[in-house]
Structures are given as C-alpha cells and as structure tokens.
Amino acid sequence: MAGTFELYSDKSGGFRFRLKAGNGEIIATSESYTTKSAALGGIDSVRRNAADAEVVEA
DSSP states (O other), X not given: XXXXXXXXXXXXXXXXXXXXXXXSOEEEEOOOBSSHHHHHHHHHHHHHHSTXXXXXXX
C-alpha cells in the first residue's frame, strides 16, 4: 500500500500535513502554513524533491 498525505487544521487555525507510510505510521510532519493552498504547495514540494534527496549526516 502506498503512503498518503493527510492535510489537517492545527490548533492555531493553520494548516499542516503529515506523511503516513502504507502501514499508517506517521513518517513526516510539516510546519504550520497560514493557508490551505500553501500547505498543498508544501506537499507538492515534498513530492518533487524527496525522491532524489541526498542523505547527509548533520
């Protein structure tokens, strides 16, 4: 089963998303966005950039 993005409103009235693995486990969460459109843009950015992202140690 593929992962899913879950879009939701936070306590401050902003919008956030979380990425869930196929087993339902949350594997990433976003910052709070002021608009739903901006949160959807964040999801789009993760989709475009995560597949080829390099792993580095900090």
